[in-house]
Amino acid sequence: xxxxxxxRRLLALTLASASLLGGCATFSPDGGFGAIQSETAARxxxxxxxxxxxxxxAQTRARVEALLAHPLSADDAVQIALLNNPGLQARxxxxxxxxxxxxxxxxxxxxxxxxxxxxxxxxVEWDRSLHLNLAWLLTMPLxxxxxxxxxxxxxxxxxxxxxxxxxxxxxAWIAAVAAIQSEAYQRQxxxxxxxxxxxxxxxxxxxxxxxLKEAREQAFHADAALAVxxxxxxxxxxxxxxxxxxxxxxxxxLQLPERLPDLPAALPSLPDVEQRAxxxxxxxxxVRLQADAxxxxxxxxxxxxxxxxxxxxAISNASNEVxxxxxxxxxxxxxxxxWGQSRVVAAESRYRQMxxxxxxxxxxxxxxxxxxxxxxxxxxxxxxxxxxxLVPLRQRISEENLYRYNGMLISVFELxxxxxxxxxxxxxxxxxxxxxxxxDADLQMALAxxxxxxxxxxxSPASAASAAGAH
Amino acid sequence: xxxxRDFFKLGAAVAAAGVSPAAMAALPEIVSMDRADTRxxxxxxxxxxxxxxxxxxxxxLPWRMRNGVKEFHLVAEPVVREIAxxxxxxxxxxxxxxxGPTIEVVEGDRVRIYVTNRLPEHTTIHWHGQRLPNGMxxxxxxxxxxxxxxxxxxxxxxxxxxxxxxxxxHADEMTQMAMGMMGFWxxxxxxxxxxxxxxDRDFCLLLNAYDVDPGSATPSVNTxxxxxLWTFNSRAFPGIDSLNVRLNDRVRIRVGNLTMTNHPxxxxxxxxxxxxxxxxxxxxxxxxxxxxxxxxxxxxxxxxFVADAEGDWAFHCHKSHHTMNAMGHAVPTMIGVNxxxxxxxxxxLIPDYMAMGERGMADMxxxxxxxPDNTLPMxxxxxxxxxxxxxxxxxxxxxRRDQRRGDYSDPGWYGQPPGTRxxxxxxxxxxxxRASGDAPDTNTDIxxxxxxxxxxxxx
Numbered sequence: 067x068x069x070x071x072x073x074r075r076l077l078a079l080t081l082a083s084a085s086l087l088g089g090c091a092t093f094s095p096d097g098g099f100g101a102i103q104s105e106t107a108a109r110x111x112x113x114x115x116x117x118x119x120x121x122x123x124a125q126t127r128a129r130v131e132a133l134l135a136h137p138l139s140a141d142d143a144v145q146i147a148l149l150n151n152p153g154l155q156a157r158x159x160x161x162x163x164x165x166x167x168x169x170x171x172x173x174x175x176x177x178x179x180x181x182x183x184x185x186x187x188x189x190v191e192w193d194r195s196l197h198l199n200l201a202w203l204l205t206m207p208l209x210x211x212x213x214x215x216x217x218x219x220x221x222x223x224x225x226x227x228x229x230x231x232x233x234x235x236x237x238a239w240i241a242a243v244a245a246i247q248s249e250a251y252q253r254q255x256x257x258x259x260x261x262x263x264x265x266x267x268x269x270x271x272x273x274x275x276x277x278l279k280e281a282r283e284q285a286f287h288a289d290a291a292l293a294v295x296x297x298x299x300x301x302x303x304x305x306x307x308x309x310x311x312x313x314x315x316x317x318x319x320l321q322l323p324e325r326l327p328d329l330p331a332a333l334p335s336l337p338d339v340e341q342r343a344x345x346x347x348x349x350x351x352x353v354r355l356q357a358d359a360x361x362x363x364x365x366x367x368x369x370x371x372x373x374x375x376x377x378x379x380a381i382s383n384a385s386n387e388v389x390x391x392x393x394x395x396x397x398x399x400x401x402x403x404x405w406g407q408s409r410v411v412a413a414e415s416r417y418r419q420m421x422x423x424x425x426x427x428x429x430x431x432x433x434x435x436x437x438x439x440x441x442x443x444x445x446x447x448x449x450x451x452x453x454x455x456l457v458p459l460r461q462r463i464s465e466e467n468l469y470r471y472n473g474m475l476i477s478v479f480e481l482x483x484x485x486x487x488x489x490x491x492x493x494x495x496x497x498x499x500x501x502x503x504x505x506d507a508d509l510q511m512a513l514a515x516x517x518x519x520x521x522x523x524x525x526s527p528a529s530a531a532s533a534a535g536a537h
Numbered sequence: 538x539x540x541x542r543d544f545f546k547l548g549a550a551v552a553a554a555g556v557s558p559a560a561m562a563a564l565p566e567i568v569s570m571d572r573a574d575t576r577x578x579x580x581x582x583x584x585x586x587x588x589x590x591x592x593x594x595x596x597x598l599p600w601r602m603r604n605g606v607k608e609f610h611l612v613a614e615p616v617v618r619e620i621a622x623x624x625x626x627x628x629x630x631x632x633x634x635x636x637g638p639t640i641e642v643v644e645g646d647r648v649r650i651y652v653t654n655r656l657p658e659h660t661t662i663h664w665h666g667q668r669l670p671n672g673m674x675x676x677x678x679x680x681x682x683x684x685x686x687x688x689x690x691x692x693x694x695x696x697x698x699x700x701x702x703x704x705x706x707h708a709d710e711m712t713q714m715a716m717g718m719m720g721f722w723x724x725x726x727x728x729x730x731x732x733x734x735x736x737d738r739d740f741c742l743l744l745n746a747y748d749v750d751p752g753s754a755t756p757s758v759n760t761x762x763x764x765x766l767w768t769f770n771s772r773a774f775p776g777i778d779s780l781n782v783r784l785n786d787r788v789r790i791r792v793g794n795l796t797m798t799n800h801p802x803x804x805x806x807x808x809x810x811x812x813x814x815x816x817x818x819x820x821x822x823x824x825x826x827x828x829x830x831x832x833x834x835x836x837x838x839x840x841x842f843v844a845d846a847e848g849d850w851a852f853h854c855h856k857s858h859h860t861m862n863a864m865g866h867a868v869p870t871m872i873g874v875n876x877x878x879x880x881x882x883x884x885x886l887i888p889d890y891m892a893m894g895e896r897g898m899a900d901m902x903x904x905x906x907x908x909p910d911n912t913l914p915m916x917x918x919x920x921x922x923x924x925x926x927x928x929x930x931x932x933x934x935x936x937r938r939d940q941r942r943g944d945y946s947d948p949g950w951y952g953q954p955p956g957t958r959x960x961x962x963x964x965x966x967x968x969x970x971r972a973s974g975d976a977p978d979t980n981t982d983i984x985x986x987x988x989x990x991x992x993x994x995x996x
Contacts, residue, residue: 254886261883265876272873278867466752468889472906474898474915475865477752478883478890485886 071264084230097165098221105225109346109514112141114148116158126150134314137321139240140503143312150313154231157224164220169211171206175199202211213467215359219352226348226515231311233511237504238308243326244500245301245533248493250324252297255489256290263287281478290486326499329453333446336439342513343435344398349515350431353424360508362418364413373402373426376432400426430516438512442505449498452491460491550834551807559664564651564689565601565610569633573619573771575778576944580645585643587725588735590791591945593742593780593932594772595721606647606693610663613684613706613718614655620766621776624913627772628717628754630631630657631825631894635717635771636743637704644699644727650692656713657895659683662692664722665706666815666837699726699733700817701791701837703743715758717771719743719795732818736841737786737942744832744854744930747795751863752909762797765863765914767854767929773862774931775918779947780852780928781938782844790852793837800859803829804934808849809842829855844936849920849951854930862913862928871895915973921950 099116106114117123126149133142148154182193266283269275311316336342344350374397400421467484470476510515570576576596580588583602589599600607616630629636642648654660661683663675673694677683684690702722706713721741726733747769748760756766769777782788792802793815810824815837832838853860871894880892893900898916908914918925925931937948 094740117716138560167725258886260827261879261886264879265874268879269869269871269874272875274870274872274874374844438971466909468887469907469912470751470865471893473863473865473891473908474868475863475909477865477868478871478892480868481887481890482883496612 093165093169098161098217101221102161102225102228106228106232108228109225110144110148112148112232114144114154115147116161117155130432131319132462134319134321137323138217138239139323140236140327143239143308144232144235145315146312147231147360148228151231151235151311151315154227158369159178160220161217164213164217168210168217171209171213175202194271212359212363219355221253221349222355223350229348229511229514233507233517235308235311236507238304238311239322240326240500240503241458241505242301242304243322244309245297245304245322246322246323247496249294249301251489251496252290252294253492255288255486255493256294257282257292257480258485259287262479265478269477282425286483286486324495327448329446329499329502333443336509338431338512339509340435341397341437344428345430346513347431347435347515350424351429353427354400357417357420360417361401361403367444372399373421374399375421375428398423398424398431431512434516435512437508438505438509438517442502442509445502445505449495449502452495455502457491457495460488464488538734544563555790563885565603565608567610567612568599568633568638569612570596570638571633575945581641584646587641587643588739589641589914590639590721590723590739590741592721592770593740594641594770594776594778595634595636595742595861596638597641598632603649604991605710606649607642607703608649608651610651610653611637611720612653612655612985613660613662615657615901616717618717618771618772619776620747620749620768621773621913624773624911625754626717626749626771628747629713630717630771631720635719636745637718637720639721639723639741640704641723641725642696643725644696646696646724648692648694648696651689652692653689654684654686656686658964659685659708660689660706660713660718661690661708662704664692664694664702664704666700666702667722668697669695675707677703696724698817699730700813701741701793701815701839703793703795703837704816705795712758713819714795715747715756715760717745717747717756719745721791721793723791730818732820733813734787734841736789738780738844738945739791740780741791742793742795744769744792744794744800745771746798748770749863749911754911757870763866764796767796767859767861768928769930769932770797771785773929774860774927775925777932779849779933779935781935781937781940781947782944783942784847784936784938785843786936787841789839789841790933791830791837791839794832795832798856799831799833800930801831801855802853803855804842804850805935806846806848806936807842807844808842809894811838812841813839844934847936847938847951848953849933850934850936852919852932852934853927858929859926860929860931861917862916864916868894872897899924 097116097118115122115126117126130150131145133146136142138146166357179196180193180195180197181209182191182195184191184193262283266275266280270277270280275504290491305320309320309321312320314320376398403417425453464481464484467476467481471478471481508517538913556782575591575594578591579597579599580589581587582605593625598609598611600609602608611631613629613631614633615902616628616635617625618628618630618635619625626635627636638648640648650662650663652660659677661675661677661681664673672680673692674680675692675748681690700723703719704722705719721743723739723741745767746764747756747766748764749756749766751765765774774779780788780790789812790809791813794800805828808828809830810826811819811830812824827840830838830840846979858864871892874895876892876895880890884890891906913928914923916926916928918927918931935948935951937951940948
């Protein structure tokens with residue numbers, strides 16, 4: 067079989083371009099991780115490390131151990147997770163894979179050499195050929211572009227992963243600390259009930275009380291003990307969830323503070339939070355990148371106008387790269403192409419499809435950030451109301467009740483029941499404080515990407531009136 | 538203490554209502570009282586002479602004579618009444634106080650009473666026990682239209698029967714009496730009376746009860762039975778003045794009951810006779826000696842005795858709950874319940890908690906712990922030998938050799954002659970000698986029933 071002759075000119079061109087491309091196709095020293103690090107630092111204020119070798123691994127372990135030496139703050143917990151969460155470290159390798167693909171796409175394939183010997187009677191024919199994968203060479207620029215974009219997407223997705231882990235860790239820390247606080251108060255409520263039950267038993271022994279009344283106090287005690295058991299369970303669950311996120315092999319090393327941080331004195335205002343989300347959400351950036359890639363793939367070259375995806379209407383100002391901002395209008399813009407120049411109807415359809423998907427993402431993002439903002443605001447109001455009004459009111463009620471007890475107007479059992487109600491109010495205030503910090507974490511996350519479904523734990527019903535047994 | 542200011546206030550109100558200044562001048566001035574202590578008897582400046590009464594923690598309303606008619610002016614109005622030092626109640630009353638001023642007239646007097654309504658709702662006055670024309674009986678809707686806020690009505694009748702009476706509203710009666718609207722009326726005999734002896738001291742008081750939630754000041758008007766303030770003339774011990782008399786004085790005490798329950802009124806040290814009711818004087822043959830007389834709801838009793846025993850003699854309602862101030866009727870008995878080790882636990886949850894009642898309630902009389910605002914301790918008052926542990930309908934009759942005639946001031950505590958007071962026995966007390974028999978068996982039975990619940994429920 068005769069070897070396919072290759073045009074000298076084409077070969078030279080291909081070789082030249084391949085060598086040109088291949089010349090810069092080396093692995094970056096940080097595997098593209100530097101961008102993730104800087105973006106994480108900018109957004110979460112924490113340091114993220116990819117422990118790829120023993121030296122780094124030892125370093126991070128030392129840092130984690132140093133952080134674990136003290137009761138952990140929320141920021142420290144996030145830092146440990148970013149250093150130590152095995153799932154995250156595993157995902158970082160996606161970056162390596164993506165970069166490998168990208169580098170491979172820009173490298174010349176190894177040329178093949180073949181020698182053939184053919185005999186026909188006495189004739190011997192040596193066939194020597196040097197062959198290159200021509201298709202590879204021809205598509206190399208295209209594939210390099212695609213792989214570059216995929217690499218970029220992977221990097222952004224990883225930043226999102228890091229931020230989501232940070233948010234999850236922060237929330238897990240809040241839940242774990244709140245659970246500790248709540249259990250402590252449940253224990254106090256149980257102490258009140260235990261005192262009541264003991265007093266009831268002594269009163270029954272002295273002949274002053276019926277079995278009915280004694281049993282009622284004992285039932286309060288048993289109920290309170292159950293509540294303590296449940297609170298202990300919740301505390302354990304919350305703690306273990308945090309342990310998993312921190313990637314701790316030895317959970318005993320984890321020390322948590324006894325109290326949640328106080329509410330801020332005033333709710334920090336967030337001006338233009340929706341526009342900020344439009345500018346900073348990573349999922350929107352990824353959509354933009356995809357749209358860009360699609361346009362390139364479809365050969366849509368001439369950008370004629372911008373389209374505000376949220377309104378899905380063209381903005382008259384053409385060819386202006388600076389995003390258009392009119393007053394307080396929220397915008398998320400993508401380029402629109404002049405379909406008149408397009409040859410392919412399918413291309414239009416696919417790009418339109420893309421635009422609608424982008425619109426969906428933008429609408430979701432905007433709604434999510436609005437929701438997170440509103441929930442944070444209302445949780446703040448609820449927590450303030452409980453802390454500044456309800457709890458002090460319950461304290462005043464307890465004080466007045468003590469005066470009534472002093473005047474022999476009510477009994478010690480009413481005092482104890484009241485103590486239980488006061489404890490329930492404090493507990494509700496803790497839950498509200500927790501929910502505020504959770505909402506705050508959700509809002510921070512919503513500025514980077516989807517925060518996931520808002521998890522709002524309803525306040526314990528004892529908060530309002532008298533759920534605890536009133537006499 | 539009179540206040541002429543109020544008269545002008547009323548004048549303006551009447552003028553605004555379109556009454557001519559001449560008509561305004563026709564009204565007797567309004568006399569108002571701003572103190573809750575016992576005022577000296579009002580010696581009659583005109584009209585037929587009589588021996589005036591002393592209203593315990595109250596006063597007698599001055600009148601003016603006009604063409605031979607005794608004219609009084611009562612103003613129904615919201616008042617602030619001091620129930621005892623440390624507690625003021627927001628009540629309704631007459632002329633600055635609750636109860637209203639005592640009206641004293643003489644048998645045969647023609648009496649004209651102007652009643653001005655400064656309450657937020659209509660009212661009337663019923664002259665309990667009086668012989669009078671039907672249209673003067675003061676039953677709103679039945680014998681007259683109600684007196685609307687801002688209006689002044691005139692009642693006029695001849696005080697025909699001497700004796701002890703009261704006045705109170707008969708319009709939204711339940712509310713208005715629960716708010717303290719009532720007053721005393723005494724019609725003195727115009728001359729020597731076969732059944733009404735002259736006395737040296739003549740006291741009068743109304744029994745009333747309020748339900749003021751501890752920490753508040755206005756009575757709950759819908760309470761029917763569970764009152765927490767039992768008062769003589771809207772005063773509770775230790776806010777009730779003592780009845781101060783001279784040794785061997787003939788003393789009359791007139792008591793009317795406008796509460797929702799009966800009160801067995803009891804005097805220590807001497808016997809008395811009931812010499813009259815709101816129906817009139819009791820025939821001498823029908824009187825018998827007593828130390829306690831029960832006064833039913835809406836009844837009046839006048840008791841008389843010769844104060845021939847010197848000393849400080851308790852005078853009180855014999856229902857022991859009625860000699861207490863506000864208390865919790867649902868508070869369980871703590872007697873015999875050892876709170877050792879438990880009180881500390883409770884105090885951890887409730888700072889300032891103190892175990893009480895373990896030995897009885899007398900701790901209460903001793904301790905001074907913060908109470909709700911405007912609330913009197915359940916048992917209180919101090920005597921020369923310690924806490925008196927009383928409240929409510931309790932006061933003291935003080936009989937003194939050297940109390941001057943006409944002097945109603947408090948002579949202080951009685952100085953008991955040496956050797957006449959119960960004293961501490963310094964010696965040892967031997968164990969009582971018990972008769973043997975089935976007593977121990979009975980005890981065992983009791984022990985069993987007492988232990989049973991504890992055995993089942995101990996933990």
